[in-house]
Amino acid sequence: MCGIVGVTGVEQALPCLLHGLQKLEYRGYDSAGVYLMDNAGNDAYIREKGRVAKLAEKAKANGFIGTSGIAHTRWATHGNVTIENAHPQKSSDDRFYLVHNGVIENYQELKAEYLSGVHFVSETDTEVAVQLVDKFATEDGLSNVEAFRKMISLLGDNSAYGFLLIDTKEPGTLFAAKKKSPLLVGVSDHGNVVTSDAAAMVDVTKEFIELHDGDIAIIKPDSVAVYDAQAEPVDRQHFTLEIDPEDTDKGAYPYYMLKEIDEQAVVARNIAAHYFDEEGQLQGIGCAITDKMKEADRLYIVAAGTSYHAGLVGKRYFEQWAKIPTEVHIASEFAYDQPMLSAKPFFIFLSQSGETADSREVLYNVKKQGFPGLTLANVMNSTLTREADFALPVLAGPEIAVASTKAYTAQVLVQAILASALGNPGFDLKAELAKVAVEISAITDEKETFKKIAETALKDQKSAFYIGRGLDAAVSLEAALKLKEISYVQTEGFAAGELKHGTISLIEDGTPVFALLTQKKTAGLLRGEVAQVAARGANTVVITSKSLTKDGDAFVLPEVAELLMPILAVIPAQLIAYYATLDRNLDVDRPRNLAKSVTVQ
Ligand code: G6P
Numbered sequence: 001m002c003g004i005v006g007v008t009g010v011e012q013a014l015p016c017l018l019h020g021l022q023k024l025e026y027r028g029y030d031s032a033g034v035y036l037m038d039n040a041g042n043d044a045y046i047r048e049k050g051r052v053a054k055l056a057e058k059a060k061a062n063g064f065i066g067t068s069g070i071a072h073t074r075w076a077t078h079g080n081v082t083i084e085n086a087h088p089q090k091s092s093d094d095r096f097y098l099v100h101n102g103v104i105e106n107y108q109e110l111k112a113e114y115l116s117g118v119h120f121v122s123e124t125d126t127e128v129a130v131q132l133v134d135k136f137a138t139e140d141g142l143s144n145v146e147a148f149r150k151m152i153s154l155l156g157d158n159s160a161y162g163f164l165l166i167d168t169k170e171p172g173t174l175f176a177a178k179k180k181s182p183l184l185v186g187v188s189d190h191g192n193v194v195t196s197d198a199a200a201m202v203d204v205t206k207e208f209i210e211l212h213d214g215d216i217a218i219i220k221p222d223s224v225a226v227y228d229a230q231a232e233p234v235d236r237q238h239f240t241l242e243i244d245p246e247d248t249d250k251g252a253y254p255y256y257m258l259k260e261i262d263e264q265a266v267v268a269r270n271i272a273a274h275y276f277d278e279e280g281q282l283q284g285i286g287c288a289i290t291d292k293m294k295e296a297d298r299l300y301i302v303a304a305g306t307s308y309h310a311g312l313v314g315k316r317y318f319e320q321w322a323k324i325p326t327e328v329h330i331a332s333e334f335a336y337d338q339p340m341l342s343a344k345p346f347f348i349f350l351s352q353s354g355e356t357a358d359s360r361e362v363l364y365n366v367k368k369q370g371f372p373g374l375t376l377a378n379v380m381n382s383t384l385t386r387e388a389d390f391a392l393p394v395l396a397g398p399e400i401a402v403a404s405t406k407a408y409t410a411q412v413l414v415q416a417i418l419a420s421a422l423g424n425p426g427f428d429l430k431a432e433l434a435k436v437a438v439e440i441s442a443i444t445d446e447k448e449t450f451k452k453i454a455e456t457a458l459k460d461q462k463s464a465f466y467i468g469r470g471l472d473a474a475v476s477l478e479a480a481l482k483l484k485e486i487s488y489v490q491t492e493g494f495a496a497g498e499l500k501h502g503t504i505s506l507i508e509d510g511t512p513v514f515a516l517l518t519q520k521k522t523a524g525l526l527r528g529e530v531a532q533v534a535a536r537g538a539n540t541v542v543i544t545s546k547s548l549t550k551d552g553d554a555f556v557l558p559e560v561a562e563l564l565m566p567i568l569a570v571i572p573a574q575l576i577a578y579y580a581t582l583d584r585n586l587d588v589d590r591p592r593n594l595a596k597s598v599t600v601q
Pocket residue numbers: 304305306307308350351352353354355356359402403404594595596597598
């Protein structure tokens with residue numbers, strides 16, 4: 001979703017900001033813009049619809065480089081995708097420029113109350129915010145920080161924002177503020193930066209300061225001052241980002257998604273190395289976490305998208321190994337329609353980004369009710385990790401492609417390890433994880449097979465199905481999401497037994513039906529369902545495990561402990577989705593309308 005970068009005191013602001021915007025592209029956006037200035041008061045204001053590359057062309061033609069500036073990728077919420085609605089937004093007198101992530105719920109009311117004489121050129125809530133700052137500074141004579149604070153104080157309680165503001169009369173100073181949306185200040189001895197995503201600025205600095213909700217920061221080339229919501233100066237925690245800039249590069253891969261699919265074996269090894277010591281003893285999960293979980297009478301896993309699907313698999317581990325009843329909930333449902341809870345609930349927030357607004361809303365609500373919670377996130381130092389009582393890393397490494405792959409397998413693995421800390425899996429989990437890593441590579445080595453399946457079974461198809469039972473049904477949901485979100489083939493993931501209650505009527509001659517068949521107990525029944533759809537014309541593609549295979553199956557998965565088979569079964573689906581998308585000449589990493597990190601509710 002929307003992304004923010006800003007710099008001050010650097011030698012060349014434009015290339016720094018454009019590079020940052022490119023690093024933010026993965027989050028999803030539909031327009032971009034930049035405002036640049038130097039100490040002599042020269043400036044440039046450039047915005048463009050579509051890709052950052054188009055903005056870069058326009059900016060390079062303009063030729064101004066600047067020493068400070070703010071830039072933004074916008075994912076439209078208020079108003080269509082137009083140049084006028086792109087950020088930065090500016091005040092009518094060209095004094096203030098503002099970029100904004102989030103939503104101001106009462107912007108129409110503020111516009112009517114304070115800005116009736118002002119001519120607006122965009123449909124955005126952000127323009128209201130910048131015009132307000134200008135009014136309070138220019139007409140009412142408030143200092144910049146006072147004007148900024150006053151504008152923020154007028155925003156409705158449910159508003160979310162990451163703001164970055166420039167006053168043309170104060171060259172080199174950036175004003176930043178945040179609530180619910182992430183915003184970090186990066187410091188270095190060759191200029192300071194602000195960003196909504198540390199990875200975007202990692203080439204400039206790895207040292208960041210976390211802003212808290214309600215904070216305002218004043219960032220100059222050689223200083224950063226942070227004030228809390230009560231306008232008191234505060235020292236916020238510094239942290240060093242532990243990523244190599246190369247981790248966020250594609251290397252020789254044509255797309256991030258393929259790189260991330262291939263990385264899954266290494267991710268499995270890294271997770272095992274982090275959570276087990278040399279003797280095979282669990283480490284890194286404190287007793288404080290396991291004690292609290294053991295006290296609970298029910299676990300509630302809350303998540304969105306792919307993370308929700310990972311939760312559906314995790315449920316099995318918590319129930320079967322830890323013997324704790326577990327429910328899995330969609331964050332956007334739970335947040336606004338909380339179901340009846342057990343007497344002693346414990347919450348697990350599963351999230352790649354740690355920033356999903358709906359999951360955060362649930363965390364906020366359940367904390368208010370006094371319930372304990374743990375976040376399992378890929379991005380540590382994110383909102384969900386900071387605000388939960390406990391946090392554990394998922395360790396997938398930076399995931400850039402919008403379609404999540406390695407974060408899913410990592411989330412499943414970390415849930416398995418956590419469940420094993422609470423109960424007994426009945427086998428040597430560490431040894432099995434080593435096997436899982438080897439077998440992931442064996443599957444990703446078979447790319448040609450999946451390319452062929454994608455190019456034949458899905459050729460010219462507009463719809464498809466993934467079916468399974470039990471854990472295979474859970475993986476079917478994720479498999480279907482992968483295919484539909486990037487190839488736009490309308491795909492349903494289904495608990496196979498439900499087909500006959502309605503959906504089987506959609507099966508036509510040649511409809512691709514992928515069956516995931518890895519669970520012994522239900523294999524026979526699932527074979528029956530495969531036969532039923534085949535009898536109605538479906539083109540069935542069975543992906544099964546070694547001991548369950550039959551003639552005619554499309555792919556045989558290597559065998560690991562049955563409950564860990566979801567980690568292997570999802571990989572063919574990821575690769576089939578990838579190749580089907582390539583075959584349609586679509587952008588694998590940036591599917592239309594989607595964002596990597598969904599920071600609006
Ligand atoms: C977006 C992403 C998905 C992700 C979902 C939840 O829709 O495109 O890949 O699964 O958000 O995000 P989270 O960061 O909380 O896992």
